[in-house]
Amino acid sequence: xxxxxxxxxxxxxxxxxxxxxxxxxxxxxxxxxxxxxxxxxxxxxxxxxxxxxxxxxxxxxxxxxxxxxxxxxxxxxxxxxxxxxxxxxxxxxxxxxxxxxxxxxxxxxxxxxxxxxxxxxxxxxxxxxxxxxxxxxxxxxxxxxxxxxxxxxxxxxxxxxxxxxxxxxxxxxxxxxxxxxxxxxxxxxxxxxxxxxxxxxxxxxxxxxxxxxxx
Numbered sequence: 001x002x003x004x005x006x007x008x009x010x011x012x013x014x015x016x017x018x019x020x021x022x023x024x025x026x027x028x029x030x031x032x033x034x035x036x037x038x039x040x041x042x043x044x045x046x047x048x049x050x051x052x053x054x055x056x057x058x059x060x061x062x063x064x065x066x067x068x069x070x071x072x073x074x075x076x077x078x079x080x081x082x083x084x085x086x087x088x089x090x091x092x093x094x095x096x097x098x099x100x101x102x103x104x105x106x107x108x109x110x111x112x113x114x115x116x117x118x119x120x121x122x123x124x125x126x127x128x129x130x131x132x133x134x135x136x137x138x139x140x141x142x143x144x145x146x147x148x149x150x151x152x153x154x155x156x157x158x159x160x161x162x163x164x165x166x167x168x169x170x171x172x173x174x175x176x177x178x179x180x181x182x183x184x185x186x187x188x189x190x191x192x193x194x195x196x197x198x199x200x201x202x203x204x205x206x207x208x209x210x211x212x213x214x215x
Contacts, residue, residue, distance in 0.1 A: 010066055018070035028072035029081050035064030036088040039095065046099030054099065055168035061092060062161055089157075090123050096164050100174050111178035118185035122155060125192040132196070136203045154188045155181065 021031070039061035045054040065085070072081050094116055101112035132138075163181050167174055 011070075014066045014070040018067055018074055021067060022071060022074050026071070028068040028075070028077075029084055031064055031068040031071060032081070032085050032088055035061050035068065036092060038064065039088075039092040042092075043095050043099045043102070046096070047102040049103055049171075051168045051171050054096075055165060058096065058161070058164050058168065065089060086127075090119075093119060093160060096167070097178070100167060100171070100178075103171070104174075108174050108178075111175040111182075115178040115182045115185075118182035118189070121189035122185045122192070125189050125196065129192065129196040129200075132200055136200065138199070138203060154191070155185045159184075 038057060042054050042057045042061070045051075045057055068081075068085060072078070097112045097115050097119070101109045159181075163177060166177055170177075
């Protein structure tokens, strides 16, 4: 829901950093991998209850995630790079939740499992529609810079990072925050299923009508 605003706000700074980084010879895919490896350090940090360290790791991972996309657009974006980026992002999101489950299994395990279950809904609806959108040549109006169709919702990347920040600042409230966000993810998944289904049905009907007009 907030991603469009966040992208507009961060784009100028990332553009400047990207131009400097490009001169070093680093590629977007290399930045993606570096960011992912940094991000995975969040699991031991949370396991050790080092919540501020975990917060710093999360923010650094997100900065590098924004930088890899900027670098890709400064050169030539590739499908392979887009695939790598989105895959590593989803693994990182789940890793943060796993870290909090390890931090306090007795209190956090069930809410963490519930949140990861909700992430599966948002992630699968997002990626499944992106596959079908590519097949039917449906382009994203709001996020044309993305390498795949970006189906929005109530719980996008910005909201997820804000949630992780709250987790780290108020770890005692992890169960409440996790259950609340899982509910929003469930609503997002439902909305995406309905919107995606209707869009694809309409596109198939348009294609069928166009085919009949030639007969």
